[in-house]
Amino acid sequence: MKGFAMLKIGQIGWIEKERPTCGVMDAIVKPIAVSPCSSDVHTVWAGALGDRHNMILGHEAVGEVVEVGSLVKDFKVGDKVVVPAITPDWNSLEAQRGYSMHSGGMLAGWKFSNFKDGVFAEYFHVNDADGNLALIPEGVDPIEAVMLCDMVPTGFHGVELADVQFGDSVCVIGIGPVGLMAVAGAALRGASKLFAVGSRPKCVEIAKEFGATDIINYREGDIVEQIMEKTQGKGVDKVVIAGGNSDTFVQAVKIVKPGGRIGNVNYLGSGDFIQIPRVEWGNGMAHKTIVGGLMPGGRLRMEKLASLIQTNRISPKKLITHKFNGMEHIEEGLLLMKDKPKDLIKPVVIF
Ligand code: NDP
Ligand code: ZN
Structure with missing residues (x-):
């Protein structure tokens, strides 16, 4: 079968591989639609996971089941x-302890395009089919459903990690597709003032639609100064980090109030350390909590998030700015995610 792969760090291309085999608890799925992710970009061009050879990329797909194991x-x-x-x-x-995403080792619940071939192929393998698949529900467009694979659960997880409560003032740093879903999630959870940090016009437009009350353009001035000015020097209750770089932590610690929480879902692709500013961290005594997490997967999570589309609570189709017909367009979609043109939020490739 054909697959679109990371050949080595910095190199991508089409390869031929054997169709995967199905274990007794597993399924083989044929993609209907897939979406390239910023994480694929970090994996290939930043070498964030280390070297990978001829590994098929992609981890966001809806598809049709073509084979199931005897125990499914x-x-x-x-x-x-x-x-x-x-x-x-x-x-x-690890799953029994409540951290299924780390089953088998840190981050090892993330298998596609990490430890095994991903979904940019004619077929892909899904472990533990009963635990990990969810039916596309009635009335949900399969193309919109691709946003349930990663963008909705990751953005929402940032909001969970930051523990946004009714009336909290919140700052979401980064409003690509993940940050935009964090804005939508924070609004659903009852944020009051909702600052969204980003610059691209299409992302800004959707951030406002999803509930942002103020846009902070990090290219036009320091985030810390802008937020402090708008909050009369007090800062915000909660911060979700869904973009930026290692320095973003410094800014997040500076803008969060004592007792506040910072939830990070940004994939830090380079550098060895993350800095915490000593004075703004209360010399270690400010009760400012920093938590970072990989999104939770699994069937129940998918079904619950899908129900939010069914009931019109969220509209992740608004993230899809580019649609391609035909698997051969995967490379184009991936390069869009790498280059981030002004009109892009998220591409989908329909098979
Ligand atoms: P995008 O690159 O589309 O968005 C990044 C956002 O961050 C943009 O709004 C960008 O602004 C903004 N930004 C860039 N630099 C800065 C800066 N210096 N300061 C403040 N804001 C900045 O990314 P995605 O939304 O696709 O993904 C976000 C992150 O989430 C990625 O690192 C991705 O790998 C990660 N991820 C993590 C997962 C998890 O489970 N934890 C799962 C999936 C993704 P601008 O408007 O200028 O472009
Ligand atoms: Zn992804």
Whole structure:
């Protein structure tokens, strides 16, 4: 079968591989639509996971089940499914401890385009099909459903990590597709003032639609100064980091109030350390919490998030700015995610 792969750090291309085989608890899925992700960009061009050779990329797909293992109970050939980017081993001790995304080791619930071939192929393998697949629900467009694989759950996880509560003032740093879903999630959770940090006009437009009350353009001045000015020097209750670089932590610590929380979902692709500013961290005594996490995957999570589309609580189709017809356009889609033109939020490639 054909697949679009990372050949080595900095190099991508089409390769031929054997179609994956199906274990007793697994499924083989044929993509209907996929989406390239900024994480694919970090993996290939920043070498963030280390070297990978001839590994098929991609971890965001909806598809049709073409084979199931003998122990799979709830899915059958022909089912149309959402496949989360993170596919844990649900029997693992880490999952039993509540951290399924780290089943088998730190970040090891993230299998596609990390430890095994991803979804940019004619077929891909899904472990633990009953635990990790979800049917595309009635009335949900399969193309919009691709946003459920990673963008919605990651943005929302940032909001969970920051523990946004009714009436909190919140700053979401980064309003690409992940940050935009964090804006939508923070609004759903009852944020009051909702600052969104970004610059690209299309992202700014959707951030406002999703509930941002103030846009902070980091290219036009220091984020810290802008937020402090707008909050009369007090800062915000919660910060979600969904973009920026290692220095963003310094800014986040400076703008969060004592007792506040910073939830990071940004994939830090380079550098060895993250800095915490000593004085603004209260010399270590400010009760400012920093948490970072990989999105939770799994079927229940997918079904619950899909129900938010069904009930019109969220509209992730607004993230999709570019649609391509045909698997051969994957490279174009991926290069868009790398180059981030002004009119891009997220591309989808329909097979
Ligand atoms: P994008 O690159 O599309 O968006 C990044 C955002 O950050 C943009 O709004 C950009 O602004 C803004 N930004 C860039 N530099 C700065 C800066 N110096 N200060 C403040 N803001 C800045 O990324 P995605 O939304 O696709 O993904 C966000 C991150 O989430 C990525 O690192 C991705 O790998 C990661 N991720 C993590 C997952 C997880 O499970 N934890 C899963 C999926 C993705 P501008 O408007 O100028 O472009
Ligand atoms: Zn992704």
